Amino acid sequence: MENNILFFCFSGFISGGKCAPADIFIGQTTWNDTLQQKRYTVLIANVGQVSVTDIHISCDGFNPRGLIMKKPGIFKKERRGDCLVIEGGRINSGDSVTFDYVNDFQFNLYPISVQC
Numbered sequence: 001m002e003n004n005i006l007f008f009c010f011s012g013f014i015s016g017g018k019c020a021p022a023d024i025f026i027g028q029t030t031w032n033d034t035l036q037q038k039r040y041t042v043l044i045a046n047v048g049q050v051s052v053t054d055i056h057i058s059c060d061g062f063n064p065r066g067l068i069m070k071k072p073g074i075f076k077k078e079r080r081g082d083c084l085v086i087e088g089g090r091i092n093s094g095d096s097v098t099f100d101y102v103n104d105f106q107f108n109l110y111p112i113s114v115q116c
Helices: none
Strands: 004-006 024-032 038-046 053-058 075-079 082-083 096-102 108-114
Touching: 024 053, 024 108
Parallel strands: none
Antiparallel strands: 004 024, 024 038, 038 096, 053 082, 053 108, 075 082
8 A cells, every 4th residue: 555645834823813724734645545546535624723614625626526525514515626624614723624535636725715
């Protein structure tokens, strides 16, 4: 089994209960599943100081047919290039959600907006 880990860096200073897309860390791990397909595990974590909701992720070209979710609604394509995390629900500071997808290549996922 091949394991490749890709980490995205973030920067930003958070104070006074403010939040920004930079508070969301997205990491992807690549591996081959039992059918020798490329499978990706995505971790979306709140690394900021406050809880965030309404997390929108840029997901250009993402095909929801490849999603493998343990819980429904974790990652949903809203419209072209815009995916919503946990149906707009809350991720507390330090918490994360994960999901898997199968595809021939890794999608470039990054946060585009959040609400405090």
